[in-house]
Amino acid sequence: MADRRLLQGNEACALGALAAGCRFYGGYPISPSSEIAEYMARWLPGVGGVFIQMEDEMASLGAVLGAALGGKKAMTATSGPGFSLMQEHLGYASLAEIPCVVVDVMRVGPGTGVPTAPAQGDVMQARWGSHGDRAVVALAPASVAEVYELTIVSFNLAERLRTPVVLLYDEVIGHMREGVRLIEPSPSDLWQRPQPDQRPGPDFRPYQPNSEGVAVLPDFGAGYRFHVTGLMHDERGYPTTDPVVVSRLLERLERKVAAVSDWVPPERYQVEDAEVVYVAYGITARMARQAVDHLRAMGVPAGLLRPRALWPFPAAAVRAATRQAQLVVVAEMNRGQWVYPVEHTVGHDVPVARCLKTGGEMITENELVEQAWSLCRAQQGVRVS
Amino acid sequence: MISVKQLLRLDMMPHILCPGCGHGIVMGAMLRVLARRFPNLDQVALVAGIGCSSRIIGYIDACTLHTTHGRALTFATGLKLARPDLTVIVVTGDGDGLAIGGNHLIHAARRNIDLTCILFNNETYGMTGGQSAPTTVAQAFTTTTPYGNAEPALDVARLAEAAGATFVARAQTFRPDLLEDVLDQAISHVGFSLVDVMTDCTEYFARKNALGTGSDLLFSHGRAEQDVAQDLLARRTLHPTESWPVRDAQPMGVLHRCRRPTLEEQLGLVDRQGESNHVAG
Numbered sequence: 001m002a003d004r005r006l007l008q009g010n011e012a013c014a015l016g017a018l019a020a021g022c023r024f025y026g027g028y029p030i031s032p033s034s035e036i037a038e039y040m041a042r043w044l045p046g047v048g049g050v051f052i053q054m055e056d057e058m059a060s061l062g063a064v065l066g067a068a069l070g071g072k073k074a075m076t077a078t079s080g081p082g083f084s085l086m087q088e089h090l091g092y093a094s095l096a097e098i099p100c101v102v103v104d105v106m107r108v109g110p111g112t113g114v115p116t117a118p119a120q121g122d123v124m125q126a127r128w129g130s131h132g133d134r135a136v137v138a139l140a141p142a143s144v145a146e147v148y149e150l151t152i153v154s155f156n157l158a159e160r161l162r163t164p165v166v167l168l169y170d171e172v173i174g175h176m177r178e179g180v181r182l183i184e185p186s187p188s189d190l191w192q193r194p195q196p197d198q199r200p201g202p203d204f205r206p207y208q209p210n211s212e213g214v215a216v217l218p219d220f221g222a223g224y225r226f227h228v229t230g231l232m233h234d235e236r237g238y239p240t241t242d243p244v245v246v247s248r249l250l251e252r253l254e255r256k257v258a259a260v261s262d263w264v265p266p267e268r269y270q271v272e273d274a275e276v277v278y279v280a281y282g283i284t285a286r287m288a289r290q291a292v293d294h295l296r297a298m299g300v301p302a303g304l305l306r307p308r309a310l311w312p313f314p315a316a317a318v319r320a321a322t323r324q325a326q327l328v329v330v331a332e333m334n335r336g337q338w339v340y341p342v343e344h345t346v347g348h349d350v351p352v353a354r355c356l357k358t359g360g361e362m363i364t365e366n367e368l369v370e371q372a373w374s375l376c377r378a379q380q381g382v383r384v385s
Numbered sequence: 386m387i388s389v390k391q392l393l394r395l396d397m398m399p400h401i402l403c404p405g406c407g408h409g410i411v412m413g414a415m416l417r418v419l420a421r422r423f424p425n426l427d428q429v430a431l432v433a434g435i436g437c438s439s440r441i442i443g444y445i446d447a448c449t450l451h452t453t454h455g456r457a458l459t460f461a462t463g464l465k466l467a468r469p470d471l472t473v474i475v476v477t478g479d480g481d482g483l484a485i486g487g488n489h490l491i492h493a494a495r496r497n498i499d500l501t502c503i504l505f506n507n508e509t510y511g512m513t514g515g516q517s518a519p520t521t522v523a524q525a526f527t528t529t530t531p532y533g534n535a536e537p538a539l540d541v542a543r544l545a546e547a548a549g550a551t552f553v554a555r556a557q558t559f560r561p562d563l564l565e566d567v568l569d570q571a572i573s574h575v576g577f578s579l580v581d582v583m584t585d586c587t588e589y590f591a592r593k594n595a596l597g598t599g600s601d602l603l604f605s606h607g608r609a610e611q612d613v614a615q616d617l618l619a620r621r622t623l624h625p626t627e628s629w630p631v632r633d634a635q636p637m638g639v640l641h642r643c644r645r646p647t648l649e650e651q652l653g654l655v656d657r658q659g660e661s662n663h664v665a666g
Contacts, residue, residue, distance in 0.1 A: 026463055050466045050652065054459065055492040062452065062459030062489075063466070066432070069450060070467025092453050200427075220448040220464060221471045223427050227394075227443050229451035238397050239443065 014039035016151030023049035024074035026063035071219030077103035091130030117360025118170035213256035274303025291368035405599025407584030438505030455486030494548035515589025552578035559606035
């Protein structure tokens with residue numbers, strides 16, 4: 001079942017959430033994400049869901065986590081300043097293994113910044129914003145259609161892995177309108193958090209992992225009485241300071257999200273024979289794709305690697321796509337963030353250039369082409385016919 | 386009736402509370418109320434923040450959620466809206482609930498969501514080593530007020546009532562019988578209920594202020610209670626005492642009670658009698 005509609009990015013996010021089975025939204029207004037809350041406020045009661053506007057962003061994610069433990073698929077949406085305030089609860093949700101989706105519609109920062117101009121400055125905040133070592137899942141759609149699709153994927157990953165999932169896109173994707181073919185997922189396309197197959201009782205181990213490294217999560221009130229805490233805990237959920245238990249827990253949490261790189265693979269555009277490889281995500285990748293065509297027309301074998309899951313870092317895909325490259329250009333709307341793990345992965349044999357832009361404007365096709373072209377001419381080895 | 390012992394997670398013992406701490410008295414009163422009201426705690430969720438008081442929920446065999454510092458009420462709000470059929474009780478302390486979490490207390494009261502908030506008020510941060518709290522009385526010594534506290538103490542009961550709580554009570558560890566009665570009424574109340582429980586930190590607050598042992602502190606409550614009775618709740622001055630400083634003599638018991646629609650009723654999640662419309666699954 002599909003119907004084609006002209007949708008705003010934030011509207012597509014709300015529709016994707018409803019299609020994924022989201023039935024709780026706790027939020028706090030902030031540009032440029034507020035439309036998501038407004039649509040959810042309008043639509044959730046009609047499907048038996050609950051919307052609540054909380055008093056701040058800490059409260060928003062707190063309410064989301066409480067609702068998730070009550071059995072609901074739950075989400076919130078925010079932008080940079082609010083995302084900063086949510087970091088403690090994101091870390092809590094990772095450790096307590098509570099599924100939820102947090103959308104960050106990125107705007108120019110730091111500070112209040114430019115509230116309704118696009119940026120990609122929260123990529124590292126998504127990875128390292130919370131204290132401690134945390135396994136992170138963050139997805140980055142590049143179109144309104146993909147916002148819809150990856151919102152559904154975000155809920156599926158959150159439920160399947162019992163973890164918070166961050167959906168990162170910028171103000172332009174949030175506010176622009178595009179035609180979207182809405183494909184309603186069938187119930188079999190939707191993941192639900194794993195449920196226990198044993199009956200309630202004193203032997204129940206709420207944090208005992210299955211073969212995927214994920215523990216079961218019955219709803220509060222379903223008869224399984226268990227303890228959820230942000231303290232390090234054993235398989236019973238009881239607090240512990242045992243160094244072996246603590247380090248094993250952190251290792252398991254990292255291990256369980258590793259498969260996301262395979263489940264949400266990057267888009268590879270003309271990379272097979274590419275000697276100039278753009279690495280770009282979100283809205284920036286769309287200009288990079290045009291730049292690839294432009295360079296190819298000029299005789300430069302160019303390609304694009306567009307990660308859709310930024311975290312965990314898709315190291316194998318980056319390595320494969322840049323193996324034959326003479327030049328890698330990482331393009332992002334910030335002062336250089338995702339470029340760091342790319343540099344680390346590519347190594348010193350291939351130059352990694354940065355095409356960066358801040359200030360609230362998108363990187364243009366011409367800027368991408370000109371930078372790559374001038375670097376190609378300056379550098380021996382790239383085939384310029 | 387289920388026994389109090391059956392409600393405990395004995396395999397999580399020993400507990401973390403210090404000798405003489407008043408929190409065990411409050412927990413005991415809570416357990417007796419729960420044992421009387423519920424056949425088991427399958428449908429009872431206890432939600433707590435961070436601090437000594439918040440740790441006690443782990444020892445109770447219910448659905449227990451030990452959250453972040455100050456935010457227990459926000460988790461409880463989401464949980465209650467997702468599952469209005471559950472009895473949701475929030476356990477917090479004075480630092481947790483009034484300093485870092487003060488904003489959430491105001492808004493939970495304003496919404497009149499059907500939660501019971503039990504605030505263990507020992508006028509200090511015990512978990513972190515006895516720092517001053519918004520409830521620390523003026524001039525008291527703590528590790529962060531080495532020259533005496535320059536700030537006045539917050540009256541949470543008046544705050545909660547002003548914010549819209551529909552049940553506000555105060556109790557003290559000196560009178561576990563009255564405490565138990567007040568907790569029972571708070572849990573049965575439909576709407577947001579707050580109980581300010583005066584309890585004591587012997588290890589930090591009492592030692593810093595030479596207030597004596599746990600029993601000395603209990604009896605200082607007793608003296609304050611007599612003052613309240615004699616002055617017909619009018620007394621507002623610092624208690625003149627040989628064991629200075631202690632808290633103002635304060636009115637005890639149910640201080641405010643009214644009925645207005647809960648958030649769940651306004652949202653159509655439960656009907657007017659408080660019956661849940663929740664359908665499992």
